[in-house]
Amino acid sequence: MATGFGFTVQATDGKARTGVIETTRGAVRTPAFMPVGTAGTVKAMLPESVRATGADILLGNTYHLMLRPTAERIAALGGLHKFMNWDRPILTDSGGFQVMSLASxxxxTEEGVRFSSHIDGSKHMLTPERSMEIQKLLGSDIVMCFDECPALPATDAExxxxxxxxxxxxxxxxxxxxDRPGHALFGIMQGGVTRALREESxxxxxxxxxxxxxxxGLAVGEGQEAMFDVLNYAPGMLPEDKPRYLMGVGKPDDIVGAVERGIDMMDCVLPSRSGRTGQAWTRMGQINIKNARHQNDPRPLDEACTCPACRNYSxxxxxxxxxxxxxxxxMLMTWHNLHYYQELMQGLRDAIAGGRLAAFVADFHAKRAQGDIEPL
Known part of the structure; x- marks a missing residue:
């Protein structure tokens, strides 16, 4: 196992855990939400702004970075941390999911996946060995295994x-x-929504x-109910003394439900992608700022929020x-969304540490059920 990498569970409440992942580039408080910096940037944000929202760790995409500007170029320029001006931990995915969803x-084959780039049609081969090589060139702190993620629904045999x-x-x-001291490798459980296959994995x-x-292999079209059904048992099949990471999740209520079921880490493009399309996530649920009801409203998105968008703009x-x-x-909408997500994670961590997660979750759902403030 990696030296310079560790995980400590500090408190539990039901299946939920709060703790710390130690890396050579700093600590990650769990449960953790990792903003996605696909191509070496969290879109519309400066790295220091991302840090100001409370993020301890970012996610980078092997597939996108291997195609442009290339992992070799990033390595020659001092690695991904230096390249993108983020001195804290970075987790890189393996490229498998993007190959399945983006490449043409x-x-x-058993060897790996041969594909054409979605950028320029150039031909590439991605194997477990090549994925490990690319992630080493990038210099990420947490490396993900290369895996195949089948789209659901699929047959049990598939x-x-x-x-x-x-x-x-x-x-x-x-x-x-x-053996790479200071760098960690995570395995990825697959098996769809079938318990016996999850156990085997x-x-x-x-x-x-x-x-x-x-x-x-979740959050790929199976729906929240089916995802939660799997999360009711899947985290418990994995070693208790290691971090458990749910990939590609999700909406705030997905995150809360996953944490309740024992998940320690999550990532999703949703807060940044939503921000660019005029969607704000708040304690009252989702707001579409493009709606005409907001055009004369002098109030902030969320009066309880301390992000720059809510502090300084109507x-x-x-x-x-x-x-x-x-x-x-x-810029403002993305900052707000990332701030809200990190505030939610801090709330979850505090609630687990204080043994009051059930009350926190009830309050979370109650506020969202009330909906947005009445229009003026």
Whole structure:
């Protein structure tokens, strides 16, 4: 296991846990939400602004960075942390999900995936070994195994075949990763929504041995109810003394439900992507700032929020800059959303530590049920 990397559970409340992941680049408080910096940037944000929202760790995308500007170029320029001016921990995904969802003309074999770039059509081969090499060139602190993520719905036979190949790829990823002090490698559980397949996957990963474990293959079209059904048992199949990471999740109520079920880490493009399309996430639920009801409203998005968008700007202004297509609209809305997400994580951590998670969750759902403030 990685030296310079550790995980401590400090308190539990039901299945929920709060603790700290230690890395050589700083501590990550859990449960943690990781903003997604796809191409070496969290869109519309400066790195110091992302940090100001309370983020301890960012996610980078192997697929996007290997194609442009290339992992070799980033390595020559001092690694991803220096390249993007983020000196805290970075987790990189393996590229598997993007290959499945973005690349064209892909051909998958036991060796890996041959595909054409969505940018310029150039041909590439991504294997477990190449994914480990790219993530090493990037210099990420937490490296993800290369896996295949089948889209749901799929037959049990399809899911089982895919999961077993992902487990063989997990062993190859572990072998290729080698011994890298200060860097951690996470395995990824697959198995769709089938309990026996999830169990088989968890056993295979635990036998290989990883620094942390992800629950993969969810939030890919199965719906929240089916996802929660899997999360009712899947985290408990993974080692208790290692971080558990739910990939690609999610909306605030997905996050709260996942934390209740024992998840320690999550990532999602939603807060930043929503911000660029005029959607704000608040304690009262979702607000579309483009709606005409906001155009004369001098009040902030959320009166209890301390982000720059809420402290310094009115709904009327945010409505105007969104409608006008001004860049500041994306900046302010994204900052607000990331601030809200990190505030939610801090609230969850405090509630678990204080043994009052049930009350926190009830209050969370009650405020969202009330909906947005009445229009003026």
């Amino acid at each position: 003309l892909r051909k998958m 899911v089982a075949k895919s999961m077993r190949m992902s487990m063989r790829w997990a062993q190859r990823s572990r072998d290729a990763f080698g 968890a056993e295979a990963l635990t036998a290989i041995g990883f620094d942390g474990y992800a629950v993969g 709904r009327a202004y945010l409505h105007h800059v969104n409608k006008a297509g001004e860049i500041i609209a994306s």
